[in-house]
Amino acid sequence: MSTAVPDLERFLTRRSFIELSARDRAEALLDAGSYHELLGPFDRLHSPWLPMQGIVPQEDDGVIVARGRIDGQPAVVAAIESAFQGGSIGEVAGAKIACALELARQDHEQGIPTRPVLLLETGGVRLQEANLGLAVIAEIQAAIVALRRHVPVVAVIAGMVGCFGGMSLAAALCSHLIVTRQARLGMNGPEVIEQEAGLEELDASDRRLIWSLIGGEQRHAVGLADTLVEDDADAIAESVRDAFRRGLPNQHRSEQVKLFLERLAAIDPSKPLDGKALRALWGKGAKA
């Protein structure tokens, strides 16, 4: 009980990152007073496709791009607002992220050490924008790979939506992935798996089961995420600063092809596999 009191104090005084809007999340990660939004709502760069389908757009299309500083160095943050259309990536939303990463790469080529951060809270592609959303997710992925030659690309998945679909692949391409226990990271969301493969395959309403498979703690334990952090805006901002202090990994996770092929080969698909068993198989992590 002696440790419970300081923990309780910290719990009561912390500022939840999950409860912040995307705009406030971006601001929380940048040095105080340095936040400057690009292509904000008054630029009215909303999705042209949603109103055609009778859906109300949001004037920033659910992505906040902000310049500022992290640890005194120039930085750019692209934050997805999960409350708007589930954080889905439409043409405009995705283009804002891809352009932010492209401009950061151009900065590096001109000697400006811009630090890129992605706040990923997304169900993946926006189905109403179909191939345009998919194409722009490919652009984001290409931009991450081009930029990570110069500087760590840092991503945060805080929750509660998580990061799914093509954007989970974008998360996997990042140099450093920060997650909370509330975060989820996976290709298909649990509801999709249940719908396609049946309740016997996966009960999407079983939250304990879902988080034991794709939750932030599990993803960190098997080496698919780098930092596990509490839902605390200050702690997450410190994790982001720390990720840049560590610099580029010797090898990015997505370049460790041999390691991951061996990991896949170690799995017997004829036997059931739960989160605990996967930890036993993969638990050592895959960090460079």
Added chain:
Amino acid sequence: MEMINLDYPAEETVPRRVHVGVVGSGELEVLLEPSNDGQAHVSIRTSVDGYGSIWKNVLDRFFSRYKGAAAIEINDFGATPGIVALRLQQAVEESQS
């Protein structure tokens, strides 16, 4: 989706533009900025059809107190009249702070 436009007389200038809210379930975003003709104009885009008279009531009441020459744009995703009134009030307070 329905578009609603309303106009009101105004007496005061709006100090600065502000954006509040999010187009989430039961929520709305409000963009409030100085209008260029000294009058107030409201442009509403709502996901729920057929509530034009309720929107007019909420905005009539709002402009019975607020006299700013504002151009207000609302993107609404099913917010209740109470939420709409609170977001409008928040926008006004932030534009004056």
